[in-house]
Amino acid sequence: MNTRVLSVRRDIQAEQKADAAAERERLGRRGTLVINLLSSPGSGKTSLLEATARHWAGRRSMAVLVGDLETDRDAQRLAPLVPVAQLTTGGACHLELPLVQRGLQALGDPAVDFLFIENVGNLVCPASHDLAEHLRVVLISTTEGDDKPGKYPKMFRTSQAMVVTKQDLLPHVPFSIEAVTEDALKIQPALKVLTTCAIDNRGIQEWCEFLEQQYQEKIESVYEPAVNR
Amino acid sequence: MHERSLVQTLLNQVQQVVDADGGGVVKEIQVQVGDLSGVEPLLFESAFAELVTEWFSQECRLVLDIVPVKAECRLCGQCFEVQDYEFLCPACGTGPVEVIQGDQVKLMSITVDSEKSVSGAKS
Numbered sequence: 393m394n395t396r397v398l399s400v401r402r403d404i405q406a407e408q409k410a411d412a413a414a415e416r417e418r419l420g421r422r423g424t425l426v427i428n429l430l431s432s433p434g435s436g437k438t439s440l441l442e443a444t445a446r447h448w449a450g451r452r453s454m455a456v457l458v459g460d461l462e463t464d465r466d467a468q469r470l471a472p473l474v475p476v477a478q479l480t481t482g483g484a485c486h487l488e489l490p491l492v493q494r495g496l497q498a499l500g501d502p503a504v505d506f507l508f509i510e511n512v513g514n515l516v517c518p519a520s521h522d523l524a525e526h527l528r529v530v531l532i533s534t535t536e537g538d539d540k541p542g543k544y545p546k547m548f549r550t551s552q553a554m555v556v557t558k559q560d561l562l563p564h565v566p567f568s569i570e571a572v573t574e575d576a577l578k579i580q581p582a583l584k585v586l587t588t589c590a591i592d593n594r595g596i597q598e599w600c601e602f603l604e605q606q607y608q609e610k611i612e613s614v615y616e617p618a619v620n621r
Numbered sequence: 622m623h624e625r626s627l628v629q630t631l632l633n634q635v636q637q638v639v640d641a642d643g644g645g646v647v648k649e650i651q652v653q654v655g656d657l658s659g660v661e662p663l664l665f666e667s668a669f670a671e672l673v674t675e676w677f678s679q680e681c682r683l684v685l686d687i688v689p690v691k692a693e694c695r696l697c698g699q700c701f702e703v704q705d706y707e708f709l710c711p712a713c714g715t716g717p718v719e720v721i722q723g724d725q726v727k728l729m730s731i732t733v734d735s736e737k738s739v740s741g742a743k744s
C-alpha cells in the first residue's frame with residue numbers, strides 16, 4: 393500500500409478570517425464602524441442599544457443586526473428607533489459572516505456610522521468567529537456573577553471593551569465591579585471597562601463617547617479621504 | 622456547540638487538499654487545538670465521529686494535539702507560556718503581550734492511502 397502524508401499546517405478558519413478582513417475593510421472605507429456585541433442571554437444588549445439609539449437620535453446614524461435562535465422579539469423592540477434586521481440562526485449558537493452579510497443586504501447595505509451586531513447570547517462559541525467587526529464588546533450584567541472572565545477567557549481575550557450592565561442592581565446582588573475588572577484585565581490588560589444602566593441612563597453618555605472615539609481612531613483617522621468625500 | 626461547524630470546515634479543507642494532491646483514501650487527520658481556540662476537544666471529537674462518514678470513512682482517524690497558549694511581550698520580547706489565562710509578561714510585567722500560539726485550530730497533516738496502490742494490490 394502506498395501511504396503518503398500531506399503536510400498542511402494551516403488555520404482551518406483562515407479563509408473565513410480573510411473574508412471577514414475584506415468585509416471589515418469595505419465597511420471601514422465607506423465610513424461604518426462595526427461593533428460585535430457579545431454576552432450571556434439576558435445581560436441587556438437590546439436595552440443598551442435602545443439607550444444608545446435614544447442618546448444619538450438625529451446626531452449619529454446606526455443600524456442593528458439582531459442574531460437570535462428563533463424569535464424576532466429583540467428586533468421588534470429596536471425597530472421603532474433604528475433600521476434593524478433579524479438574523480435567525482435556527483438554533484445555532486453563534487453568528488457567522490455570511491449571515492451578517494445577508495442581514496446587511498436585507499437592510500439595503502446602509503452607509504450608517506455605526507453598525508451593531510447583536511450576537512446570540514452565549515459567551516463561548518461567538519468568540520471564535522470574526523464577523524468583520526472593528527470592535528468587539530463583551531457585556532456582563534451585575535446579576536450574573538463576577539466570575540465570568542476566568543470561565544470564558546477567549547471571549548474576554550478577544551474583546552476590546554467590557555460593559556458592566558444593570559448598574560442599578562448593584563446594591564441587591566453579590567457582584568463586585570472591582571473583582572470582575574481585575575479578573576478581566578489579567579486576561580486582556582488593554583480592555584476598556586465601562587459601567588452602564590439602561591433604565592436611568594447612567595454611563596450611556598460615556599459609552600457613546602467611547603464609541604465615537606473608536607470611530608475617530610478606527611475609521612476617520614484610517615480612511616480619512618473616503619469619509620470626507 | 623460550534624464544534625460541528627468547525628469540523629465541517631475542517632473536513633471540507635481536507636477534501637480540497639487531498640483532491641488537489643491526486644485523491645486517495647483519507648486514513649488520518651492531525652489537528653492542533655489551542656487552549657485558547659474556544660474549542661472543547663471532546664465535543665470536537667464527537668462532532669468528527671458523527672460527520673466524518675459523510676466525507677470519508679469510519680476508518681479515518683482524528684488525532685488531536687492540544688497545544689498550550691504562548692505569548693510574546695511586545696515591550697521586552699519575552700516569550701512565555703500563559704498559565705491560568707494571565708496575560709502579563711513575567712519579565713517586565715508591563716508590556717502588552719501578543720498570543721503567538723494556542724488561539725487557533727490548525728489542520729496539521731493528512732495521511733492518505735493512494736487509490737492506485739489499493740486497486741493495484743487487489744489485482
Ligand SMILES: [Zn+2]
Pocket residue numbers: 694695696697698699710711712713714715716
Ligand atoms: Zn515584557
